[in-house]
Amino acid sequence: xxxxxxxxxxxxxxxxxxNDAANVFGTxxxxxxxxxxxxxxxxxLFVIVGAVLAGGGATRTLGQLGSVNAMAGAFMVALAxxxxxxxxxxxxxxxxxxxxxxxxxxxxNLFTGSPTDIDSLVKIVSTWVICPLLSGVFAAGLYVLARxxxxxxxxxxxxxxxxTRAVLIAVGAFGAFSLGANNIANVMGVFVSAIxxxxxxxxxxxxxxxxxxxxxLGGIAIAVGIxxxxxxxxxxxxxGLFRLTPMTGLVVILSESLVLFLxxxxxxxxxLISHGLPSIPLVPVSxxxxxxxxxxxxxxxxxxxxxxxxxxxxxxGGWVATPVIAALVAFFGLFFLQNVFDLPVHRPVSYELSEVxxxxxxxxxxxxxxxxxxxxxxxETGRELSSALKEKTSLGMIDREVVVECxxxxxxxxxxxxxxxxxxxxxxxxxxRALRELSGREFGYSWELESTLAAESDHWAMLPDTRDNHLAxxxxxxxxxxxxxxxxxxxxxx
Amino acid sequence: MAESLLTGNLMxxxxxxxxxxxxxxxxxxxxxERPMTNLFARTKLLESKIDEFxxxxxxxxxxxxxxxKNFLDGRVAEFEERRGKVSDLENHADELRREVERQLYIExxxxxxxxxxxxxxxxxxxxxxxxxxxxxxxxxxxPQIPAELGDGYLELADxxxxxxxxxxxxxxxxxxxxxAVPDYxxxxxxxxxxxxxxxxxxxxxxFEMDIDLSQKIQLGxxxxxxxxxxxxxxxxxxxxxxxTIKRSI
Numbered sequence: 001x002x003x004x005x006x007x008x009x010x011x012x013x014x015x016x017x018x019n020d021a022a023n024v025f026g027t028x029x030x031x032x033x034x035x036x037x038x039x040x041x042x043x044x045l046f047v048i049v050g051a052v053l054a055g056g057g058a059t060r061t062l063g064q065l066g067s068v069n070a071m072a073g074a075f076m077v078a079l080a081x082x083x084x085x086x087x088x089x090x091x092x093x094x095x096x097x098x099x100x101x102x103x104x105x106x107x108x109n110l111f112t113g114s115p116t117d118i119d120s121l122v123k124i125v126s127t128w129v130i131c132p133l134l135s136g137v138f139a140a141g142l143y144v145l146a147r148x149x150x151x152x153x154x155x156x157x158x159x160x161x162x163x164t165r166a167v168l169i170a171v172g173a174f175g176a177f178s179l180g181a182n183n184i185a186n187v188m189g190v191f192v193s194a195i196x197x198x199x200x201x202x203x204x205x206x207x208x209x210x211x212x213x214x215x216x217l218g219g220i221a222i223a224v225g226i227x228x229x230x231x232x233x234x235x236x237x238x239x240g241l242f243r244l245t246p247m248t249g250l251v252v253i254l255s256e257s258l259v260l261f262l263x264x265x266x267x268x269x270x271x272l273i274s275h276g277l278p279s280i281p282l283v284p285v286s287x288x289x290x291x292x293x294x295x296x297x298x299x300x301x302x303x304x305x306x307x308x309x310x311x312x313x314x315x316x317g318g319w320v321a322t323p324v325i326a327a328l329v330a331f332f333g334l335f336f337l338q339n340v341f342d343l344p345v346h347r348p349v350s351y352e353l354s355e356v357x358x359x360x361x362x363x364x365x366x367x368x369x370x371x372x373x374x375x376x377x378x379x380e381t382g383r384e385l386s387s388a389l390k391e392k393t394s395l396g397m398i399d400r401e402v403v404v405e406c407x408x409x410x411x412x413x414x415x416x417x418x419x420x421x422x423x424x425x426x427x428x429x430x431x432x433r434a435l436r437e438l439s440g441r442e443f444g445y446s447w448e449l450e451s452t453l454a455a456e457s458d459h460w461a462m463l464p465d466t467r468d469n470h471l472a473x474x475x476x477x478x479x480x481x482x483x484x485x486x487x488x489x490x491x492x493x494x
Numbered sequence: 495m496a497e498s499l500l501t502g503n504l505m506x507x508x509x510x511x512x513x514x515x516x517x518x519x520x521x522x523x524x525x526x527e528r529p530m531t532n533l534f535a536r537t538k539l540l541e542s543k544i545d546e547f548x549x550x551x552x553x554x555x556x557x558x559x560x561x562x563k564n565f566l567d568g569r570v571a572e573f574e575e576r577r578g579k580v581s582d583l584e585n586h587a588d589e590l591r592r593e594v595e596r597q598l599y600i601e602x603x604x605x606x607x608x609x610x611x612x613x614x615x616x617x618x619x620x621x622x623x624x625x626x627x628x629x630x631x632x633x634x635x636x637p638q639i640p641a642e643l644g645d646g647y648l649e650l651a652d653x654x655x656x657x658x659x660x661x662x663x664x665x666x667x668x669x670x671x672x673x674a675v676p677d678y679x680x681x682x683x684x685x686x687x688x689x690x691x692x693x694x695x696x697x698x699x700x701f702e703m704d705i706d707l708s709q710k711i712q713l714g715x716x717x718x719x720x721x722x723x724x725x726x727x728x729x730x731x732x733x734x735x736x737x738t739i740k741r742s743i
Contacts, residue, residue, distance in 0.1 A: 032605035157611070157669045158544075161604045162537040245606055245741075 005071040006191065008079035010221040013187040015085045016097045017225020020183060020287040021047060022233035023094070023256060024175040027249030028168045029234045033161075036231050042169060043176035044226050048219030050180025054264060055188075055215040056478075072343040073112070073334065074190040077104035080330035081186070084322050089233070093318035096286030097186040099128070103323030105190065107330025112346040113381025115404050118397070123281045128319065131259055131285040132293025138255035139294035140301045146251055164246050171250065175257030180219055182264035185284040188218040248298050255297070256290040273470050289319065351379040351407040360447060366402055368393040382408070412443040412487040422486055426479055430459035435483075446484050453483075533601075540597055543590050544615075544669065548662050550587040551618055554580050555658030558625045558723060562651040565632055566644045577629045584622045591615045610737035614665060617730040621658060624726050628719040637712055640703065646696040647720060653689035654723035657682050661727045664734050668741075675738040682731035689724035693717050 025039035081100035088095040102124055109116045150160060192211055244252065262268065263285045272279045292315060299307045337343045353361075353375050361367065370393035379385040382404045389400045416439050424432060434457035443449040453460035462476060463469035561576035594615060598608050639647065664678030700713045 032602055151671075151673060154670045156537075156541050157604060157607060158537045158541050159534070162533050165533070 005075040006217070008075045008082060009187055009191055009218065012078045012082040012085075012097060012101070013218045013221025014225035014229070015082050015089070016183055016187055017044075017047070017222035017227075018229035018233055019085060019089060019094070019225075020096055020179060021176065021222060021226045022230040023287040023291045024179055024253060025172050025230075026234040026291070027244050027252050028172060028246075029231070031244060031246045031249050033165050033246045033249070034168055034172070036234070038169065039172065039234070040226050040230070042173050043179075044223035046173045046176035047180035047222045047226070048216065050177035050182075050264075051184035051188075051215040051219035051222070052180075052212050054177075054181035054266065055184035056211065056266065070344050070346045071191075072337055072341075073108055073346045076333045076337055077101070077108050077190045077330050078187070080104040080107060080326045080333055083329055084326035087325065088318050088322055091318070093315055094288040094292065095318050095322045096288040097183060098284045098286040098289075099319055099322040100326040101186040101190070101284070103326030104330040106323070107327035108334060108346070110327070111331050111334040113383040114346070114349075115382040115386065115401060118401065124283050127263065127281070127283050127285050128289060131263070132289040132296075134262075135255045135259045135290040135293035136297030136300075138258055139251050139297035142251045142254055143248065143298045143301050146247055150247065161246070164250055168246070168250050168253065171254045171257055175253055175260065178257050178260035178264055179287055180222070182260045182284055183287065184215045184218050184222075187222065188214045189284070244295070251298060252291060252294040255294040256287060259290045259293075260285060260287060270471050279470075286319075348380070349382075350409045351382055351385040351404065352376070352409050353403070353407045354444070356448070357406050357445065360451075361403060361406055364402065366395065366399050368395050368399075370394070371403070378409075379407070406445070406447060408446065409444055410446060411489045412446070412449050412484065413489045414438045414441050414443075414449075414487050418486050422482060426475075426482070428459050430457050431479070433457065434460055443487075449484070449487065450480055453480075536597075536601070537603075540594060540603070541669075543594050545666075547587055547590040547594065547615065548618075548665055550583045550590070551622055551665075552659060552662040554583050554587075554622045554625050555655045555662070555723075557583075558629070558658075559648075559651045559655040561629055562632070562720070563648060566639065566648060573629075574633065577633055580622075580626055580629055584626050587619060587622055591619050607737070607741060610733075610740065613733060614668070614730065614737065617726075617733060618661070618665060621661070621723060621726045621730060624719075624723045625658075628723065631716065631719050635712060635716075637716055638709070639713065639716075640705070643696065643699065643713070646692060646699070647716075650689055650692045650696065650717065650720045651723075653685045653692065654720060654727070657685035657689065657724040657727035660685065661731050661734075664731055668734055668738060672738050672741055675734060679731045679735045682727055686724045686728035689721055693721040 021043050024043055025034060028034040029036050029039050078101070081097060081104040084100040084103065085095055085097055102121075106116055106121075108114070155163070188211075191214055262280050263283055266282065269279045269282060292312070296307065296312065353371070355375065358371065358375055361371070370389075373392055374385075374388060377388075379388065385404050385407055386400055389395055389403055393400075395403065414435070416436070419432075419435050419439065427435075434453055437456055438449075438452065441452075443452065450460075454462070460476070460480075462473055465473070557576050557580050561573050561580065564570075564573040564576060595612055598604065598611065604611060660678045660681040664675050664682065667674040667678060696717050697714050700710050700717070703710070
């Protein structure tokens, strides 16, 4: 059954392989510098490696946007995204799975009345501008450097050719790795909160978490997409947009890979933070946007000739249309699944402001006279609560989000058996001990479980929000998410 | 081109598509997927072959002038020796060119500039052929050249030789330092123009002379043969100039 629902995710993975992976090697294959077979094997392999080893970072941001919490819902979201991508590909527009999946999730949020995390949405949508821009700047800079280097080195045309080939394959592998790390979130991200957690130990010592199993599966789907369908797309990418020489093709691939890497690397994020530098949000970005940005960057450095402005406008239009189409398809598809097939597309979550919850809000500096009126009232969706808040209180949008989050009623049961399913290698001894102490207890709110744990042991307490503590807190949040997923019990009302 | 590729062990590795166009993707698996270090080593070998080909061209250009000088001085044995040397160089240059072409295709090297490089090599080979042909013509016809025309022929051969030297420099620059190519192209054009002036002057003088019409025509043809070396060098240099522009955009 799980595989049946996953099928749409695998379909999405396939279209990611056909479209986005084609961006990585497209220019190399189209200029006949790298053979399709070499490109397909290299990118297939490195996409899987990237997805499994480094797929976590961007996935969490996507999970925050809205956690699709039922299999049938996740199925529809992935299907809507895949259909939107397929449609745009047929129209000959380079789009990415990134744009489509965001639309799909928002469609799910709208249909189920779940709140959309504005913060994450802004983060993601802003990268749709930043990503091509950054890629364009990288490409322009790298192109100038590469041109100067070839003039200066006086390398023989043939030696230059051999070097370009070798570098193309190396950079392409890096690009595929980054694509896997960054974009696996798009393919499998929606399934992360929908699939029951169970990690396995391979060969007795290699721990593979449930997320990683999902990512490996998604990676394989992407690889299949690369082998079966990407050749055509590669030729379009390499020849259709702009006539590229092998050298400019290399610059395009390198800039795109760098951008994908920047937005996926947890390692880089922690390095930036530990050196007191501003960090880059880990979000799934679009490889198509990166490629287009890079090509435009190079074209501008060359004087802006041959740049088809009408085509660019059409492509940009496609970037806007894709999420909208995906959202609409998801919305109506979910309606269909729920009412025709009678499938649960989301796990109903009720919202209730408890007395303790009110106290917690006070502590967090959220107070309004109208709030007292809502105490004890039960709402079926977050949206209902949000509109009630709008009516009865004078709270701002951010505060209303805090209240909704605080009122989200779920059931968490801590048992020794469930503790054992956790990835214990990520936890400290103190944390595990505190967890065992809570065994047998139940919690109605996620924050209730969190604050009880924090009271039980300092190992579970958030540190003051300073730059130095950023990474430790981030790790803690990852662990807490793992706990919530493991202890969450479907039936909230009994 | 397509004909020559479909010979020897290449047979069957390239296929003609339905419309008779040669499919450039090799269907056999030799070359291409070999280890990278090997690729660099083979590239070096190919580079040296191209360099050797250009060396031959340059040498043929120099031999051209010297051989003609020998002939005009009446030193026929030395002339024949130099002519033989040109013939040998021409044969070897042909072999080198074919090997380079074959390897460029088999290993799908420099896909973007391959057509230009092949064209450059073939046309440069034609310069050698012109020299060979001109010397053969002299050897066969053994024209009686009036003493007052000797300097003119020598001057013509000298300009042709200079054009070939500049062309070879330009071709080398095309592979390593494209920004220098226009300088050489310009010089080739200069020597070709000078050669044309000399050729016209020579022909006018020949037809003003009091000799048989048959001799006039023979001497006139001889002028054309000698001048054709500079002409061919200029044709190649023009192509070189276009290929260079193509590489820079």
